[in-house]
Amino acid sequence: MAKAPVLTPQAADFPRWYQDVINKAELADNGPVRGTMVIRPYGFSLWEQMQQEMNARIKKAGAQNAYFPMFIPQSYLTKEAEHVEGFAPELAVVTHAGGKQLEEPIVVRPTSETIINEYFSKWVQSYRDLPLLINQWANVVRWEKRPRTFLRTTEFLWQEGHTAHASYEDARDYAAMIHRDVYESFMVNMLGISVVPGRKTPSERFAGAINTLTLEAMMGDGKALQLGTSHELGQNFAKAFDTRFLTDTGEREHVWQTSWGCTTRMVGGLIMVHGDDNGLRVPPRIAPTQIVVLAVKDDEAVVAKVREIGRELDAVGVRVVVDDRVDTPFGRRAVDWELKGVPLRLEIGPRDLTAGTGMLANRIAGGKSPVELAALTTVVPQLLEEGQALLLSQSEEHRKARTVDVDSIDEAVEAAATGWARIPWAKLGPEGEETLGEQGVTVRCLVSPDGSVPEADDTPDTLAIVSRAY
Amino acid sequence: MAKAPVLTPQAADFPRWYQDVINKAELADNGPVRGTMVIRPYGFSLWEQMQQEMNARIKKAGAQNAYFPMFIPQSYLTKEAEHVEGFAPELAVVTHAGGKQLEEPIVVRPTSETIINEYFSKWVQSYRDLPLLINQWANVVRWEKRPRTFLRTTEFLWQEGHTAHASYEDARDYAAMIHRDVYESFMVNMLGISVVPGRKTPSERFAGAINTLTLEAMMGDGKALQLGTSHELGQNFAKAFDTRFLTDTGEREHVWQTSWGCTTRMVGGLIMVHGDDNGLRVPPRIAPTQIVVLAVKDDEAVVAKVREIGRELDAVGVRVVVDDRVDTPFGRRAVDWELKGVPLRLEIGPRDLTAGTGMLANRIAGGKSPVELAALTTVVPQLLEEGQALLLSQSEEHRKARTVDVDSIDEAVEAAATGWARIPWAKLGPEGEETLGEQGVTVRCLVSPDGSVPEADDTPDTLAIVSRAY
Structure with a gap:
């Protein structure tokens, strides 16, 4: 029985398939101001999962969260020559506030090196204050000429780490550690993406950095997407903002710095690496919902059973959603969960109750087969881990093959x-x-x-x- | 031995005491743009704890997180007459972006009712889509004439809930439920603040609301601080943005709405309700650090012991910090933890090791007494709960007495x-x-x-x- 596809097939038009997934899986909408986006609840839940995992890794790396204002005096941006050259064309500028024209225009942060250095220069006095390791989760604005949902939006969400160290080596090692132990590890082990860690060429470096480390991923169509960067800033910003410390031998030296960021772009990468013609496939370890348990039809015993299974799976730490919306046709619900890429889908009908089985659809490996309901609490976690591993190996094979x-x-x-x-x-x-x-x-x-x-x-x-x- | 006080005494000048606490406990700095603030790591950790707790309660109330752009076309604001009248004087306006003057000026969100209704009117089709329950954690901007750190800042952080319902009663009940079960419950049980729930007079309502519910707290000097509000919006925004739904009888009706918010102002409230002349006193349930275990002096066995105690307390779920910075004078560290309001401070010196005891300072109840180290894992959780209860009862007594x-x-x-x-x-x-x-x-x-x-x-x-x- 041939059905009209819900999505444009990837082979026909990959960018259009991408937009179709975003619309049909209700991940995001375009915002009213050109290049902005509305992140809808399901799309945001993917970002929340990523945030939670990354936040724990960032804290483990010793950085503390803080929050700096998004409004930066325009004069700050101009203090570091390469930095302003890189970001000036993308700035959004507030000229009026509180009903009056401002004396000095204010820039909405495109990134926070400048404002953060203004404070680092106050907070850092001696070598005892170093390393100073700060992170913030925030929105930033870069006026994009060719915006694309999640990948390049005028406003996006990210974390930005900013650190100050006593020596070149300390800063270099910290930037490399974030690149490897926080970013690469997260992308490989949680997102299931076989990223390539590397070094940017001088022309592709962050504006103001002496070295930029990057993680590059291959999308389904063979193109690349930069998923995260970690920069050695040398003493460029320290000199521009006079961020100095007293060494243990009594000299005043400029600090050595790093900055590093990952953004909502990762949601776009996730879609384009793992998605297929039926929609998204979400890696189980970061899936907001790992399994959905569906009542196939309106039957009291069936509804009771799916709820019971839901409780059992929840009790063993599986992120489960019970779909007992029996008013909505079963087929429509099944397609919707497929679009949203929930790793496992367990379907329970009246006949399954007597047999003590259900039909388990595997969104990652594909296929659908009966499963003993009594074995669910051991089978499901195992299948989730297998799905996680399969996505990573498929990503690696795809990259190597191309x-x-x-x-x-x-x-x-x-x-x-x-x-x-x-x-x-x-x-x-x-x-x-x-x-x-x-x-x-x-x-x-x-x-x-x-x-x-x-x-x-x-x-x-x-x-x-x-x-x-x- | 009389020491010069670290802080201006409350009785001498309460507002100055408040600023002193913020500075000395390293909670926040003033930002470079007037009225903005930099939330430093310790101040931010208080907000993070509040966020985590409130976020769980908001999800339990059925709302899902999402993210809407902070840039709103100026024309949206003018659609609801009272709303624009209320917010126009406080707006920050972006007139230039990407190196060009914009065709239509953009407003930085002072709140998101308008942009959210634009999308609700697309997402809501029928009664089956209701209630639609959305929350976002975001920064907002209101140009303040008399800014004060945490209490009134030009940019602040908050959560804003926005919901759409099929009837007046549903919206009214949801606004009341958030007011009572999320906000009041959180403030009383987690922040230990004896808030008064009430209804705003017509002149104090949110711009565009038909009813505003509020929670008012009494500060240490007897003044009031509004800690959170929940609004019934009636059909005002629904009419302005034509947000309608098909009823089960086939008519197209405007939805009934609510919005509700709590902000970083709660950090200011926490300081001004519980603080004393020695600094902050943080309610144990939301304290980022519930107990600090200090090595009094540089002694190998002492340092080993404080670390061991740290591991033991961590294992029973106590949020503990081990302070083995023996290079820094003990007195300075003790004052610093007192300023930061960590509920319990356990001091361990060489003589304590043989006695199997330590000195336990209680920041909330006051006083310092010996404690059996072997009993810590039962004594500490108990003292923390007692401290939590004491703060609430002191807050209640203070309010009633005044x-x-x-x-x-x-x-x-x-x-x-x-x-x-x-x-x-x-x-x-x-x-x-x-x-x-x-x-x-x-x-x-x-x-x-x-x-x-x-x-x-x-x-x-x-x-x-x-x-x-x-």
Whole structure:
């Protein structure tokens, strides 16, 4: 029985499939101001799960949460030359407030290095105050020319970490630790995304950084998406804001700093890495709902049973939703849960009660098979972990299958039509990077042949990963 | 041994004492843009605890979190006449973005009724979509003439709930339920504040509401602080934004709505209700740190012992910090924990190890006495609960002792010099309210003689609670 597809098939038009998923799974709407978005409850619950997990990891890394104002005097932005050059074209400016024109225009934060350094310079006195490790969860604004829901929005939500250290080495190591132990670990183990950790080329660095570490993911169509960055800021902002500390030998030195951020863009990445023609597939470890238990039809015993199963699964720590909305046709509900990518769907009808079984649909592995209801509390957690592992291995296989090693710019451009290319950085260099850029292909990051992150831009055997990107 | 006080005594200058606590306990700094604040890690940890607790209660009340853009087209604000009149003087306006002047100025949300109704009118089709229960945690901006840290800041953090219902009664009951079961319950049971629930007079209502329920708390100096409000919006915004639904009899009717919010102002309230001349006193149930275990001096066995005690208390669910910073003088650390209001402080020195005891300072009840280390895991949770109860009863006694029943406006003004006055609303009325207002005294809320919330403005035996307010 052929049904009209709910979504545009991925193969037909991947960007349109992406927008279809966002609409049909009720993840987000476009906001009234161009480039803004309304994050709907289901979309927000994905972000909340990510927040919760990342927040715990960030605290474990020693950083404390705080909150800085979103209004920054325009003069702060201009203190660090590269920073203002990078962000000036994207700023939103408040010129009037309280019914009057302001004496100095105010900028809505595009990021908070400047305002945070103003306070770090007050709070940091001596080496005893270091390292100073701060994080905030906030909204930021960057005026986007080509906005796209979750991936590039004028206002987005993120966490931004800002730290000050006593030495170059301490700052470098902390930026690398966040990159590896917080970001990469979270993306691989929780989001099930086989990200590639690497180093940005000088032209792709954060405005004001001396080094930017990145995590790049391959989307379903072979394009790249940058999922998080961790920056070494050197002493650039410390010099601009005179953030200094008294060393244990009595000298006043500028601090060494890092900043690092992950955004609501991760929701977009999740959709584009794991989604298929039936909708989203959410990794069980961060799924707001891990299993839905459906009453197939309006039957008192069935409704009682699904509620009982709900309680049992909840008691063993499974995030379960009981769907007993028997007024709504079963098929419509099943399609909706499929669209929303809930990992498991257990369907219970009157005949199942006597058999002591139910039909269990596996959104990640695919397929549908009977399951003993008595075994649910052991089977479900096991299937969830299997689903988690499968998503990660599929992501890794997809990335590897679509990555090729090339030796020339022409080959790299050709490869970027369907995936990623790996090319020796020595054969490319900043000039080759520019040539690629003219054809819409960018260097996503630099990596070492063994997969580690190069410690400098000019390490001899460094490879560049190039592709088209969102 | 007389020491110079760290803080201005409350009796000498209460507002200055408040600012001193905020500075010395490192709760917040003033932001660079007038009226904004930087919430420092310890201040933010208080807010995080409140958020976590309230968020759980809000979810239990059936509301789902979402996120709406902070940028609202100016035209939205003007759709509801009272609303724009109330908020226009406080708006911050973005006129330039992305290097260009905008065609339509954008307002930074002072609250989100307008933008949310724009989407409710798309999402709500039939009675099956109701009630629609949404909450968001966000920053909002209201340009304040007389800013004061935490209490009135240009940008503040809050949660705002927005709901749509099929009938007047459903909306009324939901607003009342949030007021009672989420807000009042949280403030009494978690913050230990003996709030008074009441109804705002027409002149004090939220701009656009048909009824505003409030929770008023008495500060240490006898003034009032409004800690949270829950509004019945009637059909005002529904009509302005044409938010309608198809009833089960096939008619298209406007929805009935509520909105409700609590803000970072609660942190200010917490300070001013429970604080004393030695600093903050944090209610144990929301204290980020419930007990600090201090190593009195640099001794290997002592440091090992405090760490061991830390692990033991952590294992029974107590939020504990181990202070083994033996480089810093003991007295300075003790004063700092006192300033920060950590409920219990356990001091361990070398002699305590042989005795198997420690000195336990009780920040809430006051005093310091020896405690058996072997009994800590039972004694500490008990003392924390006792401290929680004590703060609430002190708050209640203070409020009752400083509240008087009066019969005339003159008496009310006199009473408001040191506390609250209760006066029959029939003797005051809107005109008396205006007369009071000219002398800096406001009607905080209307209550019934039995303490319940009156169901209308003109209920015969209604009492008005009047006072000066923050």
